[in-house]
Amino acid sequence: VSAAALWQLGAVEAAAAVREGSATPSDLLAASLERIDAVEPELHAFVEVNRDGAARQAEELDCEAADGRFRGPLHGVPIAIKDIFDVEGLPTGCGSALYEGASPARVDAVVVERLRAAGALLVGKTVTHELACGVYSAPTRNPWDTSLTCGGSSGGSAAAVAAGAVTAATGSDTGGSIRIPASVCGIVGIKPTYDLLSRQGVAPLAWSLDTVGPLARSVDDAALVLEGMLDAAGRARVGEVWPIPLLELAGTVVGVPADGILTQVEPSVAAAFVQACELLAAGGATIVPVSIPELEETLPIEFAIVMAEAASYHEQALRQNDGAISDGIRTLFRAGALLLAEDYLLAQRLRAGICRAVERCFSEHWLDALVAPTLPLAGYGHGDSAVSIDGVDEAIADATVRTTAPFNLTGSPVVSVPAGLTDAGLPVAVQFVGRAFGEARLLSLARAYEELRDSRAFDERHPIHRSTL
Amino acid sequence: VNDVEATRLLALARGLIWTTEEAQAVHDQLAGIRAGLERARATMDVGGEEPASGSAPERAGR
Numbered sequence: 001v002s003a004a005a006l007w008q009l010g011a012v013e014a015a016a017a018v019r020e021g022s023a024t025p026s027d028l029l030a031a032s033l034e035r036i037d038a039v040e041p042e043l044h045a046f047v048e049v050n051r052d053g054a055a056r057q058a059e060e061l062d063c064e065a066a067d068g069r070f071r072g073p074l075h076g077v078p079i080a081i082k083d084i085f086d087v088e089g090l091p092t093g094c095g096s097a098l099y100e101g102a103s104p105a106r107v108d109a110v111v112v113e114r115l116r117a118a119g120a121l122l123v124g125k126t127v128t129h130e131l132a133c134g135v136y137s138a139p140t141r142n143p144w145d146t147s148l149t150c151g152g153s154s155g156g157s158a159a160a161v162a163a164g165a166v167t168a169a170t171g172s173d174t175g176g177s178i179r180i181p182a183s184v185c186g187i188v189g190i191k192p193t194y195d196l197l198s199r200q201g202v203a204p205l206a207w208s209l210d211t212v213g214p215l216a217r218s219v220d221d222a223a224l225v226l227e228g229m230l231d232a233a234g235r236a237r238v239g240e241v242w243p244i245p246l247l248e249l250a251g252t253v254v255g256v257p258a259d260g261i262l263t264q265v266e267p268s269v270a271a272a273f274v275q276a277c278e279l280l281a282a283g284g285a286t287i288v289p290v291s292i293p294e295l296e297e298t299l300p301i302e303f304a305i306v307m308a309e310a311a312s313y314h315e316q317a318l319r320q321n322d323g324a325i326s327d328g329i330r331t332l333f334r335a336g337a338l339l340l341a342e343d344y345l346l347a348q349r350l351r352a353g354i355c356r357a358v359e360r361c362f363s364e365h366w367l368d369a370l371v372a373p374t375l376p377l378a379g380y381g382h383g384d385s386a387v388s389i390d391g392v393d394e395a396i397a398d399a400t401v402r403t404t405a406p407f408n409l410t411g412s413p414v415v416s417v418p419a420g421l422t423d424a425g426l427p428v429a430v431q432f433v434g435r436a437f438g439e440a441r442l443l444s445l446a447r448a449y450e451e452l453r454d455s456r457a458f459d460e461r462h463p464i465h466r467s468t469l
Numbered sequence: 470v471n472d473v474e475a476t477r478l479l480a481l482a483r484g485l486i487w488t489t490e491e492a493q494a495v496h497d498q499l500a501g502i503r504a505g506l507e508r509a510r511a512t513m514d515v516g517g518e519e520p521a522s523g524s525a526p527e528r529a530g531r
Contacts, residue, residue, distance in 0.1 A: 294513055300505025307502070319484055334487070335498040338479055346506050346515075353513045 006031030008464055011077050011167040011221035015119075018065055018076035025061035025076030025121055029054055032078040032123055036165045042146055042469050044139040045160040047083045047093055049124040054078075057121055073242065074228045075119030080169040082157050083125040084132050085109040085212070086201040094203050095128040095137075095153075097324040098317050109201025111170065111212055111229045118228035123166050127156030132172055132205045133310065133329050135180050135400045138382055143463035144186060144426060148379040151181030151400070157215050158185040164464045168216035168225045174205045175302055176404025178213050179416040179431060183374040186418045186427030186462060188222045188446075189215045193436045194411030196234050206309035208348075209302070209408045217464065219417060219447040220244060226439070238439045247444035250284030254445075255361060255370040258289035261296055261402050264390050265376035268422035273373045276419045276430045279452045280371070288365045294357035295406045297350060299398060302405040303332075304339060304347035311336025351409045358410045362435060369445050370433040374416040376403055378426035404431070413439050415446040418458060425461055472496055 006028055009017060017023035036049055061076050081087050084094050086105035093099050108116060116122065129137045129152035137155025142148040143163040150159040154171030158181030161169050171178040173191040182189025190213040197212050204210050214225035220242070227242040256277055257263050265273070281287045311318060311333045314325075318337055322330050361367065376389050376399055387399050407414045412433050419430045432449070434442035463469060470478065476499070477492035487495070 297505070297509035297512060300502050300509060304502050304506060307498075331491075331494045331498055334480070334485065334491070334495045335502065337483065337485060338476065338495060338499060339502070343503060343506060346510060349515045350506065350509050350513055353515050 007035035007164045009167065010217050011074070011224050012218075014077045014167050015074060015224065019070060021065075023076075024058075024065060026055075026058040028076050028078050029058040029121055029123070032166055035163070036123075038467070039143070039163045039165060039469050043141055043143060043159055043163055043165070045126055045150070045156040045163070045165060046080070046124045047127055047156070048090060050087075050090060050122065053089060054121055054123050061119060061121060070119060072118030072228060073224055074115065077120055077168070078123045078166045079115060079120040079225065080123050080126045080157055080160050080166040081112060082154050082170050082172060083128050084172060084203040085112050085170055087112055087122060087125060090125060092203060094132065095130045098131075098321065105201070107201065110198035110231070112201065114229050114231060115170075115225075120228060126154075126160055126169055129153035129155060129177075130326055130329055131310075131314075132174065132177060132203065133306070133332070135176075135397055136382055137181065142185060142379055143469050144461070145379060146469055147381065148184070148426075149382045151184040153177040153181075154215065155181045158182055158187055158189070161185070161215050161217060162187050162463055163469065168214055168221055170229075171213060171215050172202060172205075173211045173213060173404075173408065174209045174306060175401045175408055178215060179374050179404050179414060179429075180400050182215055182416045183429035184379050184427065186429075186458065187215055187217050188219050188418070189213065189416045190222050190226055190439075190443075191407070191414045192226065192439060193238075193413045196237060196413070196437065196439070197229055198231065204309070204313050206306040207313070208309060209305060211408070219415065219443060219450050222415070223443045223447075237437045241439050241443055244443045244447050245440055247441065247448050248284065249280065249445075249448050252284075252368045252445060253286045253288055253366050254280055255288050255290040255365055255367045257370070257372050258291050260291065260293060261298065262372040264392070265373050265403075266378065266389055268378060269373050269376060269428045272419040272422075272428045273430055276449065276453075277371070280449060283448065283452050288367070290361050290365055290367070290370065292357050292361050294354050298354070298406045298409065299402055301347045301350045301354065301409060302401065304343060305351065307332050307336030308339045308344040308347075309336070311339070354406065355410045358406070358412065368434070369442060371430055372433070373403060374429035374431040375400055378422045378424070378428050407431075407433050411436060413437070413442050415442055417446050417450055418455075419453070421458055421461065427458070
């Protein structure tokens, strides 16, 4: 395999290349760094590229591979880490002036430790929207169109993966922060079931909603990285998620929202979604229209919980240094500091109502999964604050979160998969929502869809196939 | 004392020193969230129900 092609390999291919001896971890690192050098001046996806640390790690992995010893399924695979996860020896900046000059972390976050144990080669840390609380992730740009944002809050991770700088990356998702950037950057994002993966060593935004997970360029690649992030307790709950179990679409039942906030999307998104549903039906899945009116109430519930929990976590900063937090986030956190306990508890009780409604929908229709557009819109600019969808004006933050946050409230596992391009050539995506801890079956379904999809136009325009952005 | 001033004083009592303009922004944010929660309560009728215990997935029926 030539060095020029190595950065284009997915996680599964890269791991196989190391096992087969056609590439060493150092080869993969060199290719990744070469790609970073080519795209990063325009992409701005990294807060730190850990060249020395990664080189030392690659040498160790090289020696082990040469002896036929492989740490785990990710031996030598280049991966980036969102800058809210602790990585031993590197500061955790959280995209915030609050943490300027922070000391290097003394230990890895638990999932980072797991990735290291699985053999992952940690290339660097990626840009996050400030405090993981936003959908822009400046200064990172979208590799499909560098005039647009990469989404957020795991925007640096998504942009780095989409551009081929790394094979995969970690992200976190409190209201959509893995799925939003995955959708606008044309890659796969997995938000696992709440509590499946440890959050220890990951800076919280709102701990009753926060979930960590992988971003990669295919369902298979994302599943492999998820497998590497699982500990024994997690694996006991979901079984092996990679290799992804085979699934016959015939006999599966997929719920499709018939009305409400999951259907209020731009025409280009609606067209791609209809096509996805037709493909699933043609593949043998039974498509069932469903209605979950309770989801209309998602936004105030989500925001009340986020603001209260974030205010609690950042209490000291709010008292002593809140000038270091940017205006919009500061106002949100300040409001959280004054939110009454009864308001917070009302939000949690309403959340329980949404959980019951979604569970009822799954049970009544015997659903294997619910499928919906990941986002109601395609790409948006750094300066865009509002959008008009279906004749309704709404804030970008509301528009992006209203289709993703319902499943943070329920804690459900979700896989976002690219579903094609708009006429303007921007990616759109569909999300598959499963039952709690049903990751293996959900990934099977997502991959079955991925295989059915006609991705020629998508592949042709993908940044991974361009030598520069 | 109007609502915005009350917000500013409430913050002050908690050691948070804000200008009237800052208190206005927080007041507006809180008012929007509370209105949304009340709308949701009217729609979903959670009155009288005890919150479920456990993690979100457990509440989702597992």
